[in-house]
Amino acid sequence: MSQQAVEKIEQRFIELGLKTDKAIWDNGEKLINLAKEVEQNDVYLARRIIQRARNLKPNSDQINNELARLTKKINEKAKQTQTSSSTEQSNKPSIAQAAIAKLNNKQGLHLLTKPWFLLLVIPFILFAFYQLILAAPRYESRAQLIIQQPDGMTTMDPSMALLSGLGVGGNSTTDTEIAKTYIHSKDMLNYLQTHNNLKEHYQNGGDIFSRLSSNASSEDLLQYYVDHTEVEIDEDSGVLKILAQGFTPEFANTLTQTIVNRAEWYINSIGHQLADAQLKFIRLEHAKVEQRLRDAQKRTLAFQQKNNLLDPEAEGMALQQITYGLEGQIAIKSAQLKGLRSTMTEKAPQVVVLASELNALKTQLELERDRLSTQQGSSSNIKNNGTSVSEVLAQFSDLKIELELALKGYTSSEVSLDKARIEAYRQLKYLVVVESATTPQENKYPTTLYNILLFAVLQLMFFGIGKIVLATVKELR
Known part of the structure; x- marks a missing residue:
């Protein structure tokens, strides 16, 4: 029996339920009498009524026997219909083939309108096609740095070293955090824009989804730069790792090297500025004391x-x-x-x-x-x-x-x-390059297989949640 025939039977069943008295509709024995009245005109509807009676009283032998009788009657009728249909097909093969082709076309169109096909299959195919064919490769260059201070203990007598406090180690974590903040700052972006034309590379490279918009503002450029430049800090060793992305290996290497050079200048400059300011103040106070003497x-x-x-x-x-x-x-x-x-x-x-x-x-x-x-x-x-x-x-x-x-x-x-x-002298800091900027040989992004699998998992998860929500709403109705 086709899906359409089942739907028609169900529709007639619902209409009969609306017309029938509730006392009869909810009583299994009375539904048997109703099914016998309907059987003369519609045996399928009669069986559907008996199925409802069995749902109301599943242990009733009378209802089960009646259901088995109607099912047998329907099967015999289906065999007769199939035999006559085979005879007609032998006489008119071309008409049967056309009917089958038409049925297959209808089934294909029906498949395309299925929710799971529209929400799962088509988006997955489009996303996989983008990841495998259209997505532009992004290369990542790496550099590792560490911030060091001079050891004054080896260049002075113990009493002066104790007086100056050089035996106490500095807070290297704070220095690396400052360097990380400067690398992601607007000042660094302006310097890179001046020396590397960062905006032009981000707008002209890549694909339509991964490149920077042509009308992007300075804030958009900064956010895009931060998203494609990662700075990691090793808490144990204090090593600062810089990972910069570009659409070509050469640009990624140049960008990383420029960031390293500018960060080195910044760390050295703030150390000298602090030292000069401190010495200037102390010398001014010393001049006042000397003048007093x-x-x-x-x-x-x-x-x-x-x-x-x-x-x-x-x-x-x-x-x-x-x-x-x-x-x-x-x-x-x-x-x-x-x-x-x-x-x-x-x-x-x-x-x-x-x-x-x-x-x-x-x-x-x-x-x-x-x-x-x-x-x-x-x-x-x-x-x-x-x-x-x-x-x-x-x-x-x-x-x-x-x-x-x-x-x-x-x-x-x-x-x-x-x-x-x-x-x-102790305030002076130096940025030491542990690993120079590398030139990547293969693209690291996009991670095609991972992205496709993650997309499929998310699709299934959200589709399942949607199905549960819809089923709950129908049940509450």
């Missing part, structure tokens, strides 16, 4: 010249020693004079001489004390314009403290400057 020295020298003193502290100590000596002599002379007065008269020559010496010592003591306090004496070597020695010493002490502090600051600044020089 010179100013302190000038003020101390001016103070010494103003007061005509090489060392005011030593001058003050000398005056104090003179005063202490005079006081000692006065004490001795006073004791001697008391002794002479106890045995001699005031007019005795020895008493008069000793009294005169004592008065002279007291007068000199007053002069020396006056020099220490007011410095009014004309015999002083200090040109202080009435300033006392104590005030001169206090001013000189302030200048001396300021000079010592400036000297200590200058010494510390010298150490910092030396440390900054070493640190600047």
